Amino acid sequence: MGRPGGRAGRGGRGGLLAGIRLSSLRLRLVVVFALVALTAAVSASGIAYWLNREAVLQRTQDASLNDFRQEMQTRAAALPVRPDADELRRTAEDMANGGSGYRVLLVGEGEPGKQTIGASDADRFSLRDVPAGLRTQVDQERQVDSGNEFPYHLFWVRIEKGGTPYLVGGTRIIGGGPTGYMLKSLEQERQDLSSLGWSLGVATLLALLGSALLAQAAATTVLKPVHRLGEAARRLGEGRLDTRLRVSGTDELAELSRTFNNAAENLQKKVADMSAREESSRRFVADMSHELRTPLTALTAVTEVLEEEGESLDPMIAPAVALVVSETRRLNTLVENLMEVTRFDAGxxxxxxxxxxxxxxxxxxxxxxxxxxxxxxxxxxxxxxxxxxxxxxxxxxxxxxxxxxxxxxxxxxxxxxxxxxxxxxxxxxxxxxxxxxxxxxxxxxxxxxxxxxxxxxxxxxxxxxxxxxxxxxxxxxxxxxxxxxxxxxxxxxxxxxxxxxxxxxxxxxxxxxxxxxxxxxxxxxxxxxxxxxxxx
CATH class of the missing domain: 3.30.565.10 (Histidine kinase-like ATPase, C-terminal domain)
Structure with a gap:
């Protein structure tokens, strides 16, 4: 008999996340949490599915192949070197009935150059269902040496027939005898794996929902102080300089609140100082303008008299008198303007x-x-x-x-x-x-x-x-x-x-x-x- 050998394949899947524009910090936190949870859940589910798939298939495959090998050693090896079709059929049926739910096909040598075939279920398993590559491997005689004890080995391959997965294995009797093939349905294993996949999908969805709820709670915890800070900044911008934040804790947000309070306090002091200076300057201008009105009234009266007597003045003095009159009027206008401005500023x-x-x-x-x-x-x-x-x-x-x-x-x-x-x-x-x-x-x-x-x-x-x-x-x-x-x-x-x-x-x-x-x-x-x- 030979030893087990074979081949297997695997597929892949991919995804694309594009075109998302997010403006809310809360939404960004939820999405980040969800993506992290989704990545972790999909990775864990994928690994769990792959490991369980390999374990289920390997267990079924090993059990069926070992049983088939044992049946070949006990039943097929007892057949004559050139069995007829009835002998092959009865032996194949006995092997299928005594096996773990697989069908058997035995191929013997009858007359020179002619094969004799016996199947446990000829309608569902014939030589056409055996891949040509598998038959070639099974029939190939290998040299026996220190690294290879047997000229023939047991080979297997997984195929799909009518939408149903199958395991096909084959080997031949050493020293002369029939070649045997088995066909094992993997439909039950596929159903079990499908149920496992649905379970892992539901677990992934639950993990995603849980992460979204966790992200919402975390966002609320993080954004509530930020919201309070924004409201405080808005009130400060509206002129409520006594706005302060309640500080609790020692984390970064608490430090930010302390910095805001210090900045607001310094701003309030500077604004108060500037307001005091402005008020002092306004009072100074108002008082100065008021005090200037009395001497300006006298000056205006004098300049009016001088202007009326301008024609009788000495020509050497007349330009100076005209200048005094002009500048007095200009000064009077300036004082009036200053008083008007102070009235506007004072409300x-x-x-x-x-x-x-x-x-x-x-x-x-x-x-x-x-x-x-x-x-x-x-x-x-x-x-x-x-x-x-x-x-x-x-x-x-x-x-x-x-x-x-x-x-x-x-x-x-x-x-x-x-x-x-x-x-x-x-x-x-x-x-x-x-x-x-x-x-x-x-x-x-x-x-x-x-x-x-x-x-x-x-x-x-x-x-x-x-x-x-x-x-x-x-x-x-x-x-x-x-x-x-x-x-x-x-x-x-x-x-x-x-x-x-x-x-x-x-x-x-x-x-x-x-x-x-x-x-x-x-x-x-x-x-x-x-x-x-x-x-x-």
């Missing part, structure tokens, strides 16, 4: 609303300053608006005066309406506004040219105009004309500022710093454009 500015004809208001502003010859007005009569006439006059005086001083005549003022808004455009015909100046024209004390530090403008005119527009709930933008024809300032105001003023026309609503700050932020988002030097 004490008030709207005094009235129903005005906008065209008449613009005409009165131009006429009062003797600009009729240099300004063109494009407006329809009868455009009514409920605004503060004095503050509208300040806005127009600054915009038109700025255009006349730094632009070029003629200055064109256009008045239009758009729904509930009033639009006033002031266009000059000068060289335009340099691009680097545009973002700063509404800044306080800003002047476009550093070589003109003593120009007539104080650098507060456009800033005051903007504050008066914001207190109405409007804004001012500045840009260069697309056709290169000078600068264009656009004033946008509501036609009825009662809601901004608190509904009574003389309330504190519009003067509150928080409301004006919101309007200023809105203006900044729309984009600050330029002017010339910020002076009126």
């Amino acid at each position: 004490t500015a008030r709207l005094v609303l009235d129903d005005v004809d906008v065209a008449d208001q613009v005409t009165a502003c131009i006429d009062a300053r003797a600009w009729l010859d240099a300004v063109e007005l494009d407006a329809e009569r009868g455009i009514m608006a409920r605004l503060d006439p004095r503050r509208l006059d300040v806005i127009l005086a600054n915009l038109i005066g700025n255009a006349l001083k730094h632009g070029g005549s003629p200055v064109r003022v256009s008045i239009r309406t758009a729904g509930d808004e009033l639009l006033i455009e002031v266009r000059d015909h000068g060289p335009g506004i340099p691009e680097d100046v545009l973002p700063h024209v509404f800044d306080r004390f800003y002047k476009a040219s550093a070589s003109r530090p003593r120009s007539e403008g104080s650098g507060l005119g456009l800033s005051i105009a903007m504050e008066n527009a914001l207190i109405h709930g409007g804004d001012i933008t500045a840009a260069n004309s697309p056709d290169g024809g000078g600068a264009v300032f656009r004033l946008r105001l509501p036609r009825d500022a009662s809601a901004i003023a608190g509904g009574d026309g003389d309330g504190p609503g519009a003067s509150q710093p928080d409301k004006r700050d919101k309007q200023r932020d809105k203006h900044d988002r729309r984009g600050k454009k330029g002017g010339t030097d910020g002076g009126a």
Whole structure:
């Protein structure tokens, strides 16, 4: 008899995970946990399935082949050298009945060159079912030496027939006798392995669900402090500088909370210090402006007398008197502007609303300053608006005066309406506004040219105009004309500022710093454009 030998094969499987875009940290944690669990479960299940498959098949295979070998030694070896077909058939049936559920096919030598075949079940197992390669291996006689004790060996192979897996084995009697083949069905083993595969699949799914739940719990534990930190940062950004986080533990998140608390405390101290300095500076400017008003009143009265007596003064003294008069007026304007700015900063500015004809208001502003010859007005009569006439006059005086001083005549003022808004455009015909100046024209004390530090403008005119527009709930933008024809300032105001003023026309609503700050932020988002030097 021979010794066992054979061959086997194995397959593989693959997967692809692509095209996933994740934005939530919680979802990313769950996915990572799930992927790790899936990889571990699939690997463990695959290894377990492969080991069990090999063990089940090897056990069935060894049991069947050993039994077949034993039957060949006890029954087939007892046959004559040239058995007939009936002898082979009876022996094959005896071997199949006494075996472990396999079918037997015996092939003997009858007349020279002719084979005699006997099968336990000729309808289900014939010589055609035996692979040619297996028959060749079984019939091949090998040389007997120290490394090989037998000229013939037992060989086997796994095949599939009609969708059912089978084990086919074969060997021949040494010293003369029939060649035997066996056919063993592996359907039961395949069913057992299929059940095992389903069990491992269910276990993998349960492991995946368990990992998702674990990831959710871990994400909640990790992200809850992060969420609290985000909420605290949001409150801090909203100005609630007393926001602090409760610190517990010694891990990295606790250290991050401590760092946030330290940063918030330092920020609160610095903001408080800056607020105190700003308040001190505001009081200083207000007090200085107030204290300057008394001597300026006296100086103004003196300069008016000197101006009236200018024709009778000595020609050598007249230029000095004219300079004193001019500088006194300039100083008086600067003090008034400073007091107006401090009122805005302190939140004490008030709207005094009235129903005005906008065209008449613009005409009165131009006429009062003797600009009729240099300004063109494009407006329809009868455009009514409920605004503060004095503050509208300040806005127009600054915009038109700025255009006349730094632009070029003629200055064109256009008045239009758009729904509930009033639009006033002031266009000059000068060289335009340099691009680097545009973002700063509404800044306080800003002047476009550093070589003109003593120009007539104080650098507060456009800033005051903007504050008066914001207190109405409007804004001012500045840009260069697309056709290169000078600068264009656009004033946008509501036609009825009662809601901004608190509904009574003389309330504190519009003067509150928080409301004006919101309007200023809105203006900044729309984009600050330029002017010339910020002076009126």
